[in-house]
Amino acid sequence: MEEQEASPPLPPPLLPPPPTNPTCLFTSSIPTTLLPNTNLESLMSRNYNHNHSFEQNAAETSENVAKFDYEDKSENIKDKRRGGRNRKSTIPRFAFQTRSEEDILDDGYRWRKYGQKSVKNSNFPRSYYRCTHHTCNVKKQVQRLTKDTSIVVTTYEGIHNHPCEKIMETLSPLLKQIGFLNNRF
DNA sequence: CGCGTTTGACCCGCGC
DNA sequence: GCGCGGGTCAAACGCG
Numbered sequence: 001m002e003e004q005e006a007s008p009p010l011p012p013p014l015l016p017p018p019p020t021n022p023t024c025l026f027t028s029s030i031p032t033t034l035l036p037n038t039n040l041e042s043l044m045s046r047n048y049n050h051n052h053s054f055e056q057n058a059a060e061t062s063e064n065v066a067k068f069d070y071e072d073k074s075e076n077i078k079d080k081r082r083g084g085r086n087r088k089s090t091i092p093r094f095a096f097q098t099r100s101e102e103d104i105l106d107d108g109y110r111w112r113k114y115g116q117k118s119v120k121n122s123n124f125p126r127s128y129y130r131c132t133h134h135t136c137n138v139k140k141q142v143q144r145l146t147k148d149t150s151i152v153v154t155t156y157e158g159i160h161n162h163p164c165e166k167i168m169e170t171l172s173p174l175l176k177q178i179g180f181l182n183n184r185f
Numbered sequence: 186c187g188c189g190t191t192t193g194a195c196c197c198g199c200g201c
Numbered sequence: 202g203c204g205c206g207g208g209t210c211a212a213a214c215g216c217g
Binding site: 187189192194196 | 202204205206207208209210211212213214216217
């Protein structure tokens, strides 16, 4: 059921395509604040590649919306330690902290939880989510900090290969209208 | 009934 | 080789 492990030798890894949504907008019914100057080094626990580095420009746009841009500057390095199935592909990761009472941020995508583990040195379990889109293999981990229980650490792995559903929902009537107008004129 | 969550088992890499 | 820690699977369950 898992994709075949015995594959022909892979060419040198290519840089991942640029994110389709370099600017993400999180909305939440509960006030959510993205913490600027997130210490990504500390977020990357020992099982992550430390060669990842990110440039992140965060700005709060309102009380309950946290907006940020990011740029993945990571080199493509093989993730040797992949618990469970051994995947050899290089997957871009980025992590950030938010201050929120909610663990789950509404980032516009649909996620299905596929696991939860208690992790060492943490009072809170880590939750594992996968994007529900058929062709999309993006995952995210969500964990609350023990030090500051108001802070939630979210780690994304991979890049969505489909548009954000929330945005499409919002835009589709408009796009339809535009299409209609184009047809008329 | 379809979709998402829960949760224990399982797998795998790493350190000793 | 063994145990630990972390990531994933999948059956059972819950909910709309």
